[in-house]
Amino acid sequence: MxxxxxxxxxxxxxxxxxxxxxxxxxxxxxxxxxxxxxxxxxxxxxxxxxxxxxxxxxxxxxxxxxxxxxxxxxxxxxxxxxxxxxxxxxxxxxxxxxxxxxxxxxxxxxxxxxxxxxxxxxxxxxxxxxxxxxxxxxxxxxxxxxxxxxxxxxxxxxxxxxxxxxxxxxxxxxxxxxxxxxxxxxxxxxxxxxxxxxxxxxxxxxxxxxxxxxxxxxxxxxxxxxxxxDPCDVETAYHCASVEVDRADPSGRLLILNSAHHSYVDLSDPSHLDFAYVQWIAAVTDALSPGPASPIDALHLGGGGFTMPEYLRATRPGSRQLVLELDGGLVKLDRQKLGLVTGPDLRVEVGDARVGLTAQPAAAYDLVIGDAFGYLVVPWHLSTREMMAQVARTLRPGGVYAQNVIDHPPDRFVKSELATVAAVFPHVALIAPPKALSGSTGSNFVIVASKSPLPLTTIRAGLDRHAKEPVTLLPDGSFAGHARVLTDDYAPVDQLLGY
The missing domain is CATH 1.20.1250.20 (MFS general substrate transporter like domains)
Known part of the structure; x- marks a missing residue:
């Protein structure tokens, strides 16, 4: 041995x-x-x-x-x-x-x-x-x-x-x-x-x-x-990001994050809205009091390509907007390739949306838009009843919350999210294509909520004006059925999401 x-x-x-x-x-x-x-x-x-x-x-x-x-x-x-x-x-x-x-x-x-x-x-x-x-x-x-x-x-x-x-x-x-x-x-x-x-x-x-x-x-x-x-133009701390030029429109830009088509920006016309869900949110923002051209105070949870902030800047001059965006590298890319210009009327705070929301004063905003995603999923901590309570706290009387959600049949996540929003806000509505509501296809959904009655007739008129494809406005939360409310203790967003 x-x-x-x-x-x-x-x-x-x-x-x-x-x-x-x-x-x-x-x-x-x-x-x-x-x-x-x-x-x-x-x-x-x-x-x-x-x-x-x-x-x-x-x-x-x-x-x-x-x-x-x-x-x-x-x-x-x-x-x-x-x-x-x-x-x-x-x-x-x-x-x-x-x-x-x-x-x-x-x-x-x-x-x-x-x-x-x-x-x-x-x-x-x-x-x-x-x-x-x-x-x-x-x-x-x-x-x-x-x-x-x-x-x-x-x-x-x-x-x-x-x-x-x-x-x-x-x-x-x-x-x-x-x-x-x-x-x-x-x-x-x-x-x-x-x-x-x-x-x-x-x-x-x-x-x-x-x-x-x-x-x-x-x-x-x-x-x-x-x-x-390398699939990335820029690799930020959170995303593999690239910007593509629209072949049909030289001023159009498509922002792609981790292979998902995230935002469309028209550098020469910020009122040009390409994505359907953005058209629906624009119909909601146009319906806000006192009128479609009056300035408002808006809070955006997630910036992406800053399509909606730029739309509000163009259609409601004088508005004051704050964007809470987690990815500082993405904000830099927006400035370099998507024409983002910040200033007193459009401020950006880099950080987690929920942390930033909690720091906002009460009754400070006429509009809160939830459009934060990790790939195709709303981060779980931005989907809960406790999160919705913070949103409600920051809204003025008559203020509106509009949240973008993506789901596929059997639509378990959007139903739970709608139930969660309805657990905090007494007035809710849902915007989605008819085929998505029937359970035959996946889609974006936009949940609309307020502590006051929603201007549904005005929103419907805005949808008819903006939307390029058929879209349904459900005036209540009945689509949620008996879905379970999401909480900080129970929010299995990834498991609920249909693929």
Whole structure:
């Protein structure tokens, strides 16, 4: 029986475990941004990425332990890091080319794209920790201390990487830079580790031919990653954003966020409204007292392409508007490519819509528009009865709330949301296409609510004027049926939403 392999220096062992564990968490967070442009950013997508990552960690740890018992771990550590670097670089071309085929929110496509984004590199990097543990277990009387120390160091690496990626890297760098930068660091780390082990043992693990093959494959993976098609014009902290010119109208611009057509802006005519739901909301705003050209105070929950703020600016001169937009990078893109000009009449506060709403004074607005989305889903904390109570608090007597909702048959979410709004506001109405109300197709829905009777006749006239397709105005909340009211304690928005 041969002598056991020599242990690594404690500092080197700790660095390897810290770095490998941290790298897996960087990949997990960035994976959400890589797949978002193709399948959105929903609870199912997040769950898929997390589940695939945990599976990769489980299988990688198991394999690393088996290999450590059969071979000298010192011969495997450097190749594991270099292979992890190659797998990391390959995620970019895999996701960006496959994403063109797997677009949509179907569960198999989500799972497959999540696996392409994170499984291979996370699996390879997860083999490192059990190998290091094996090398450090020279004294069975200290097994608990060694395993506990390395386990805690790995957890600290994961925590550090999570915070650094979420607070710093994602806000400062495109996802492709993060992925390729991590691949480069892992490759350099593997080469340095191999050189050190060669110096200590008198030989480099692996044959020259194997090292050359790894180098060629690594360079090819990096090249594919660098040249993979990027679906984003701009990658903000929350969105993969792009702006397309309307071929039928040179002044028209389409804002796309994470593959969803989010806003249409006419740079030369802000009263031109292309999306149907925006036409419906315009009919509501035109019906506000004292008249369609009188200035109002309006609060927008979500900015997007700023289509409605610009419409109100054009049709109700002198209005004072505040937009609460989570994504500061999106606001910057709006200024650069969609002609947004802010000022005393149109202010923007970057931050969460509910936090910003809570900070607003009571009875301050004539109109509140809810149009905040995470992909195609209203964020759950903006859908609850407690949220609606805050909206009602900020509205003046006679003020109106208009909320955009997207749903598909069997329309469980929009029914619950309508019931939730009706639980706070005594007067509600629903605007939607007839086919959506009959349950034969998915669509946008606009919920309209007020503490005073709604001007339904005027809204109907506005719909006839604005809407290009048939649309129904239901004058009450009967469409909700017996749907459950959403609360801060119970708001399964993603599960209710039909796809």
């Amino acid at each position: 041969g002598a056991p392999p020599r242990a690594l220096p404690s500092a080197l062992a700790s660095t390897l475990v810290f770095g490998a564990s941290g790298s897996v968490l960087v990949l997990e967070i960035v994976a959400l941004r890589l797949v978002g442009p193709y399948v959105g950013v929903t609870l199912q997508v997040s769950s898929s990425v997390i589940g695939v990552s945990l599976a990769a960690i489980a299988y990688g740890t198991w394999l690393g332990g088996r290999l450590a018992d059969r071979f000298d771990p010192r011969a495997l550590l450097a190749p594991a890091l270099i292979l992890g670097a190659i797998g990391t670089a390959l995620t970019l071309p895999l996701v960006r080319w496959a994403g063109q085929i797997l677009r949509g929110g179907a569960a198999p496509a989500v799972l497959l794209l999540a696996a392409m984004a994170v499984f291979l590199p996370a699996f390879l990097l997860s083999t490192v920790t059990p190998m290091v543990v094996k090398l450090q277990l020279a004294d069975l009387n200290r097994t608990g201390a060694v395993v506990g120390r390395l386990s805690s160091i790995g957890t600290l690496g994961a925590i550090t990487a999570t915070l650094a990626t979420g607070f710093i890297f994602v806000a400062a760098l495109p996802s492709s830079w993060i992925v390729l930068g991590l691949a480069g660091l892992l490759a350099v780390g593997g080469l340095i580790l191999g050189w050190r082990l060669r110096r200590d043992a008198g030989e480099l693990p692996g044959s020259p031919r194997a090292r050359a093959l790894l180098g060629v494959v690594g360079l090819a993976a990096a090249g594919l990653g660098a040249t993979a098609p």
